[in-house]
Each structure stands twice: as C-alpha cells, then as structure tokens.
Amino acid sequence: MTVGSSPNSAPFPVPPMRWDAWGDPELAAPLSEGTSTLIRGMLGVTGETTLPTIDPATVIVPPSRLSGEDLAALRAIVGDDWVSTAAVDRLLRASGKSTPDLLRRRRPHQDAPDAVVIPASDDQVGQLLTWCTDHRVAVVPFGGGTSVVGGVDPVADGFGATVSVDLRRMDALLDLDEVSQVATLGAGVTGPDAERLLGERGYSLGHFPQSFRYATIGGFAVTRSSGQASAGYGRFDDMVQAITLVTPRGILQAGRSPKNAVGPDLRQLIMGSEGVFGVVTRVAVRVHRRPTATEYEGWRFDSFDAAAQAFRAVAQEGVMPTVMRVSDELETALNLARPTEIGESGDKAVPGGCLAITTFEGSPTAVAARAGVVRETFAAAGGQSLGPGPAQMWEHGRFSGPYLRDALLDIGVGCETLETATTWARLAEVKTAVTTALAAVLPEPTVVMCHLSHTYATGASLYFTVVYRQEGDALEQWLAAKHHVTTTLTEVGASITHHHAVGRDHRPWMSAEIGDLGVAVLSAVKAVLDPAGVCNPGKLI
Numbered sequence: 001m002t003v004g005s006s007p008n009s010a011p012f013p014v015p016p017m018r019w020d021a022w023g024d025p026e027l028a029a030p031l032s033e034g035t036s037t038l039i040r041g042m043l044g045v046t047g048e049t050t051l052p053t054i055d056p057a058t059v060i061v062p063p064s065r066l067s068g069e070d071l072a073a074l075r076a077i078v079g080d081d082w083v084s085t086a087a088v089d090r091l092l093r094a095s096g097k098s099t100p101d102l103l104r105r106r107r108p109h110q111d112a113p114d115a116v117v118i119p120a121s122d123d124q125v126g127q128l129l130t131w132c133t134d135h136r137v138a139v140v141p142f143g144g145g146t147s148v149v150g151g152v153d154p155v156a157d158g159f160g161a162t163v164s165v166d167l168r169r170m171d172a173l174l175d176l177d178e179v180s181q182v183a184t185l186g187a188g189v190t191g192p193d194a195e196r197l198l199g200e201r202g203y204s205l206g207h208f209p210q211s212f213r214y215a216t217i218g219g220f221a222v223t224r225s226s227g228q229a230s231a232g233y234g235r236f237d238d239m240v241q242a243i244t245l246v247t248p249r250g251i252l253q254a255g256r257s258p259k260n261a262v263g264p265d266l267r268q269l270i271m272g273s274e275g276v277f278g279v280v281t282r283v284a285v286r287v288h289r290r291p292t293a294t295e296y297e298g299w300r301f302d303s304f305d306a307a308a309q310a311f312r313a314v315a316q317e318g319v320m321p322t323v324m325r326v327s328d329e330l331e332t333a334l335n336l337a338r339p340t341e342i343g344e345s346g347d348k349a350v351p352g353g354c355l356a357i358t359t360f361e362g363s364p365t366a367v368a369a370r371a372g373v374v375r376e377t378f379a380a381a382g383g384q385s386l387g388p389g390p391a392q393m394w395e396h397g398r399f400s401g402p403y404l405r406d407a408l409l410d411i412g413v414g415c416e417t418l419e420t421a422t423t424w425a426r427l428a429e430v431k432t433a434v435t436t437a438l439a440a441v442l443p444e445p446t447v448v449m450c451h452l453s454h455t456y457a458t459g460a461s462l463y464f465t466v467v468y469r470q471e472g473d474a475l476e477q478w479l480a481a482k483h484h485v486t487t488t489l490t491e492v493g494a495s496i497t498h499h500h501a502v503g504r505d506h507r508p509w510m511s512a513e514i515g516d517l518g519v520a521v522l523s524a525v526k527a528v529l530d531p532a533g534v535c536n537p538g539k540l541i
C-alpha cells in the first residue's frame with residue numbers, strides 16, 4: 001500500500017508535523033549557504049548525505065493485518081468515525097522523532113501500526129484493551145508522538161497486529177480546584193492547549209519541554225518529562241497529584257492528597273510506565289497563578305566548572321530561578337543557546353567562557369527576592385552579569401533548535417542529543433566520559449556540546465548535543481555510537497536517561513540501571529495489570 005498523498009492531508013491529521021522530520025513544515029528553514037559551508041568545512045564533509053529525503057507518494061506501508069470484522073468491532077467501541085486504516089494516518093503514528101527515527105523515515109519501506117483508534121472515555125479505553133487482549137492485538141498508546149526513544153514504535157512482538165491508540169479526544173480541562181490549585185486535564189491535552197485552557201482562568205502549568213507544541217499531558221506523565229522551567233516549577237512527576245490508568249484488568253486510580261504514608265506511592269509506579277501497564281486517561285496536576293512579573297538575566301562564567309559550582313550553590317541554597325541553564329564553552333562558542341544565531345561567530349560577550357541564563361517568574365516581590373539571592377550567589381562564584389538580553393534571546397528561540405537537525409541531515413551531517421543525570425561529585429567525570437566515548441567512535445572531528453538545565457541540590461542532568469560527519473550507513477553509524485555511550489554511562493554510574501525515558505532504545509540497559517530484581521519487580525506489576533502483555537510490547541522492560 002503506498003501513501004499516495006501528503007501525510008499532512010490525512011483524515012486524522014496530527015498538529016502540523018512533518019512525517020519525516022521535526023515540527024511544523026512552515027517553520028522549517030534550510031541552513032544558509034554560509035552556515036552550511038562553515039559546518040561542512042569544520043567537519044570535513046565533502047559528499048551529500050547517504051540518505052536523502054524521499055517523496056511521500058512513493059512510501060510503501062504494509063497493508064493492515066486487521067480484518068473487516070476486527071475493524072467493525074473497533075468501530076463499535078469508539079464510533080464509526082474514529083478508526084482509520086489510511087496509510088497516511090498510520091504513518092503519522094509509526095514512530096517518534098529521534099535521529100534514528102528520522103533516518104529510518106528516509107527509506108521507502110515503512111513499518112506502521114495496523115490501525116489508528118481514537119477513544120473518548122475511560123470506558124472505551126477499557127473495552128479496547130479487553131478486545132485487544134481477547135484478539136491478541138498489541139496496543140501502542142500515542143500522545144504527541146515526540147518520543148525520542150522508540151516509545152511509539154509499532155512493535156507486534158508475537159501479536160497478530162498493532163493498534164495506535166491516540167488520546168487526542170481526551171482534550172479537556174476537566175476540573176480546576178482554585179483553592180488547592182490543582183487542575184485535572186485529559187491525557188490528550190497538548191502543551192499549548194494546557195496553557196490556553198488554564199490561561200483563560202488565570203493559571204499556568206509551567207511545563208515547557210522543547211517538544212511543548214506537540215507533546216501531551218499523558219505523555220509527560222508516563223515519560224517523567226522535565227521542562228525548561230524545571231528549576232522553578234519542578235519536573236512533571238513533581239507536579240502530579242493524581243493519575244488515572246486504564247489497564248486490561250480495570251482502572252487504577254492513584255493519589256488523593258498531596259502526600260500520604262499509604263505504602264509505596266502508586267502514582268510513581270504509573271509515572272514512567274510508558275504505556276506498558278495501560279493507558280493514562282487523565283492527570284491532576286499542580287498549577288500556578290499566571291506570573292505578574294518576569295525578570296531575565298544572562299551571566300558569563302570563566303568555565304563550565306565554575307558555572308556548575310555556582311549552580312550547585314544556588315540549588316543547595318534552595319532559592320531557585322524559574323529557568324536556570326548554562327552552556328559549556330563549545331556550546332557557547334557555537335551559539336547553541338540561541339539557535340536563531342547559529343553559525344555566527346559565537347557570543348562576543350562571553351569569549352572563551354560560558355553563557356548562563358536565568359529567568360524568574362512570580363509576583364514582583366517574590367521575583368525580586370529570588371533574583372537578589374541568585375545574583376549574590378552567582379557574583380560570589382565569579383559570574384559576571386550580562387543584563388537581560390541573552391536570557392530574552394534564549395527564550396525567543398527556545399523551540400527552534402530541533403529544526404536544525406533536519407537541515408544538518410540534509411547536508412550529510414549527523415546531529416543527535418542525549419542526556420543523563422549524576423551527582424555533583426561525579427559531574428565532571430561523567431561529562432568527560434561521555435565526550436570521550438563519542439569522540440572514540442565517531443569520525444574526527446566530532447563536536448560534543450553540553451548544557452545543564454535541570455539542577456537539583458544533590459546533582460544535575462547533563463544534556464549533550466553531538467554533531468558529526470556521516471559515514472557509511474548513517475543509521476548504523478549513530479546506533480553504534482549510542483550503544484557505546486549508553487554502556488559508558490552505566491559503567492560510570494550515571495543514569496541512562498534523565499527525562500527522555502526508556503522506550504525501545506534504552507531497554508537493553510534497564511538491568512544495568514535498576515538491576516535484574518528491579519526489572520523483575522516491574523515485570524511482576526505488568527503481569528498483574530496486563531497479563532496478556534498487549535500494552536506497548538517491546539518497551540521499557
């Protein structure tokens with residue numbers, strides 16, 4: 001079955017998103033001639049990419065393995081209009097958006113779920129899970145499809161077919177408790193819709209991952225996402241008050257008060273479950289009054305080590321900005337904190353040093369007090385204030401970085417990100433280990449840049465961007481590098497992921513991270529909730 005028309009004219013379109021690249025086609029821009037020449041020269045790229053993009057009309061998607069009777073049964077559950085086997089709909093939900101995903105999208109034969117099914121209620125999700133259990137069909141929950149770890153790949157794993165269960169009809173603000181500042185949102189609400197729905201009532205969620213425009217409340221919860229404002233508002237798993245999971249065995253409802261002592265916290269079991277225990281249909285989250293004041297300040301530090309010490313001092317003092325982020329020397333030199341200026345000659349205000357940015361949101365009094373404490377700590381640690389400009393510019397361009405990756409792939413340059421977390425005591429060692437591991441397996445010169453943007457009292461996440469010359473089979477080249485660097489992370493005792501989650505890609509290292517007993521515990525929970533194993537096979541455990 002060929003796609004035959006643009007995936008963007010699908011019967012069930014996703015928010016404007018290229019099927020074979022990141023984001024809104026309207027916002028994608030090719031690299032300027034100057035930038036392209038600079039990067040190719042820097043990395044020694046001479047030829048064209050080994051994998052050019054392909055015409056969607058020539059893409060071949062296997063026919064659906066579901067029979068007419070199967071589809072009639074699915075339609076009886078969710079309604080006639082909410083089941084599709086159109087190749088375009090299936091293709092739009094066939095993978096996430098990692099670099100390996102985008103490289104696979106440059107091939108004519110594509111794997112895809114056998115149908116897209118869009119339920120509207122807990123009851124419909126429950127009926128779907130029962131039908132899929134009885135008919136040996138795998139279920140892949142789908143939020144925004146922004147997974148970068150193979151989380152939405154249509155893995156059949158011994159089942160007769162796969163269905164993509166898209167949560168987009170669960171898109172409402174179901175409740176807002178203004179006294180407690182807790183909002184209950186449907187799992188399919190996207191980042192912008194959450195801000196719009198809450199904004200109309202004077203509130204904000206404050207969760208802004210770089211995938212904000214597409215990713216959903218359910219996706220944030222089950223991947224334990226961390227947004228750019230994690231310093232001020234916390235990770236998504238810090239915000240969750242209650243969560244509803246529909247499983248093949250029934251509904252698991254967890255959380256009825258901010259904290260309790262009722263045995264292990266089942267909310268934590270559902271968060272991070274990545275669809276393997278069932279489908280999250282709604283989440284109650286802490287929200288904030290919309291800020292009435294915002295302050296921005298950029299800083300220069302002599303080195304990444306000096307900046308990391310300043311960040312540690314701030315986190316351990318406990319008075320945090322809303323956003324706190326620092327680029328290492330290389331990322332600063334290449335302007336990656338301000339993607340709209342990439343390829344220009346680096347930040348002249350921070351020659352040889354590192355650019356840090358802070359923003360503060362809240363009431364004018366709270367903002368002034370927090371900014372004062374942070375300013376004092378940064379200055380004492382050798383930071384030099386650059387005024388509001390750099391932080392405002394970062395905020396302006398903060399969602400545009402991922403578009404660059406597709407432009408780089410088009411000129412034969414590989415680009416991918418990876419992340420980890422460790423303690424402050426091991427931060428420098430882990431940063432060096434990752435950089436060395438990538439340089440050892442990718443062609444010389446490979447550029448490995450790093451930033452800190454999720455900071456805690458006891459440690460931080462390190463986020464790396466890798467840019468390298470593609471050689472041979474571009475997909476195999478990156479998979480080999482990723483394998484080597486993930487193994488290195490386990491060897492140096494750092495986490496295999498801080499917020500990208502496990503999915504299919506990190507699954508082989510789960511025993512190294514949580515031990516065989518840890519994997520057995522999660523498998524036992526799955527056996528209880530999903531005895532037939534239909535929920536997202538091949539992911540997490």
Ligand SMILES: Cc1cc2nc3c(=O)[nH]c(=O)nc-3n(C[C@H](O)[C@H](O)[C@H](O)COP(=O)(O)OP(=O)(O)OC[C@H]3O[C@@H](n4cnc5c(N)ncnc54)[C@H](O)[C@@H]3O)c2cc1C
Pocket residue numbers: 022096097098140141142143144145146147148150151152167187208209210211214215216217218219220221222223224225226227228274275276278279280281402499500501503536539
């Ligand atoms: C360019 C880019 C930037 C990114 N930036 C960030 C970032 O800053 N911070 C961050 O944390 N992550 C980031 N990510 C990763 C990704 O956006 C997150 O993992 C996000 O939380 C996934 O949400 P989603 O709705 O798109 O989920 P999907 O990609 O649709 O699904 C992710 C996983 O969750 C499962 N799932 C989805 N919804 C449900 C549900 N309702 N019930 C049960 N299972 C479900 C899926 O089966 C899959 O296993 C980025 C990704 C990209 C491509």
